[in-house]
Amino acid sequence: MRQTLLAGGRLGLVLLALQAAPVVAQSVRFTAATAIANESAGTISIPVAITNSGAASTVQVALVTNLGTATQGTDFTYPATQTLYFPAETTVNQTLTIPLTDDVLAEGAEYFTLRLQNPTNATLTAGSTEVLVYIRDNDTQAPTQTRNLTLNRLGSYQNGAAGTNSAEIVAHDPTTQRLYVANSVGGKLDILSLANPAVITSVASINIASYGGINSVAVRNGVVACAIENADPQQNGSVVFFDQNGAFLKQVTVGALPDMITFSPNGQLIVTANEGEPKTDYSVDPEGSVSVIDFSGGIAGVTQASVTTVGFAGYNSQAASLRAAGVRLYGGTSASPSSVAQDLEPEYVAVSADSRTAYITLQENNAIATLDLTTRQFTSLRTVGYQDHSQAGFALDASDQTPEILMANWPIRGMRQPDAIAAFEVAGQRYLLTANEGDAREYNALNEINRISESAYVLDPTVFPNAALLKNAQVLGRLNVTNKLGDTDGDGDFDEIYALGGRSFSVYNASTGALVHDSGDLLERVTSTDPTYGAIFNASNTTGNPSRKNRSDDKGPEPEGITTGTIRDTVYAFVSLERIGGVAVFNVNDPGQPKLVQYVNNRSTTTGTGDQGPEGIVFIAPANSPTGQPLLLLANEVSSTVSVYSIQGRGVLSNKAARNAEPLHLYPNPSQGGKVQLSRAVSGTLHDVLGRPVRTLHKAREFETVGLATGVYVLRAEDGASSKLVVR
Known part of the structure; x- marks a missing residue:
């Protein structure tokens, strides 16, 4: 009886335990x-x-x-x-x-x-x-390349050891056939000979450290102008002039952190974009500005009085309207926000063919400013707009974690944030080209970058009911976005997602600022389908072995450099891709519908060799080339190489035919009487509307219109170029 009770007791305990255990x-x-x-x-x-x-x-x-x-x-x-x-x-x-x-x-x-x-x-x-x-999709084909031009690499010059040297910007002087390279990492101005483009040789290397840090270089008729930031970058920088051999000539002061420098087409002016970046704690925040140097008297006439530095203080009272128009203004701290003049950061300058107007990209601000070079006054400040990545033609590969390239549309807007800019003209209309690289402010006191997956980046639950899925690493979770845009109702979460950079190039009407064309996802489609370089699609430009797709969660290929060149009767745009490398060529004779011509690259797909990180890009017209054929130069910052490409058209370009491609511009045009300047030295004849010769020019850069009747005239150069002139 006792054993039975014990057994029964044990069973009861087990049953009680089962009832007590959580289900x-x-x-x-x-x-x-x-x-x-x-x-x-x-x-x-x-x-x-x-x-x-x-x-x-x-x-x-x-x-x-x-x-x-x-x-x-x-x-x-x-x-x-x-x-x-x-x-x-x-x-x-x-x-x-x-x-x-x-x-x-x-x-x-x-x-x-x-x-x-x-x-x-x-x-x-x-x-x-x-x-x-x-x-x-299995039906998508690689974008068609017309290949009516062919770029053939002649060679790449190693400008010192990568890592301790760089080749960020390159400038070409046709009067000496020399190249001048801004070697910012090495702190040098490197001088190279382009006499034989296939075998570039070193001429000299000038230590710049005593002047500051070199950011950019331009050259004209043997005078080399370098944009130099101060040893204290928040203080005013300088332009330092050297002769063709690197001997010091003069130095003048410009605005804080001059980041880019260029001569006007007529050689009368030098313009610098002064970025004016703040200290990382925002304790000092200089104003961004543009400096214009009067070079009309040559280097002999340059003094500090030749420099006019133009700031943006006139826009300080317009912050609200500028933000409403799409200009990004968000710098400073909550206790001490930046003024408009402090917030605007000039990045790059393009000057119109008539040398009367400068166009300045404001990269972090997603805008372009227009400067009248005659009055030294800004005439416009316009946003460049945003991509809509939910629309056809604007897909992107948004994750570095997916095993495949997935060019898809997403509820994302892309800030174009252009770096380089170029101006060109077609049928009398001026256009602007921008390379929409993207850039963010990353300071101790202000860091605008979040990954979508971060807990600090809260997606509005009504707009994004699938927020948890979007935050997955194989969806949008890894994508870097800004935390300074997208909270449209001010409640602390994000109603719109804004990614960095447009991954594209854009064409704008220079007069109105209207968008004429945006390449959308074309650059990523070109590189992803390339039979060779698709293997390193969206790879970073680091010196190690390339890692496919590791920039997909950032800014993709990062188009950074852009320039134009005219060959025969066609205007071409050349766009360098900073990350994967190489350059894409487009026919822009129809600015609303550019045609892809070719994509070329010279980077190893398996090792950290070849040309990496192209930034500076220069087109050399046939008349200025040592070979009589057009050339293209790329300055590759990471590999510290300067690469030279010959440009061949279908059939042989004779020297005369090539010279015909050199544009000819007259200004002022219309002329009110007096002297008319030419964009280059010309021998030729000015004809009236009936075709009668009225002026004969011999290697002239200007001519007199006094005595000419009101009407339309045509200047025909011996090399086949022509330009219309209106006399009033």
């Missing part, structure tokens, strides 16, 4: 946050897992309608919510099989989203209730 509910989840399939696969299988087996259970799988670009019934088949059944006592995954349509449309990667809902006898695993399914 672990069954839980269902997607096994991954993303899935990828080629559209030609026919189907894609999506596994759903269950844990803690118990009673039979079910879960519904619904199509999410607010996060997807693929179309149900066209790209895939999922007509209604489906139910998955899990038998009792099972931990076996259930698989949802979804038919895919292999269409014949060339399109980017598309995606759709599924959600688990309404479970029975189970719960949903938090954070694993949605899956984003990518469909990779």
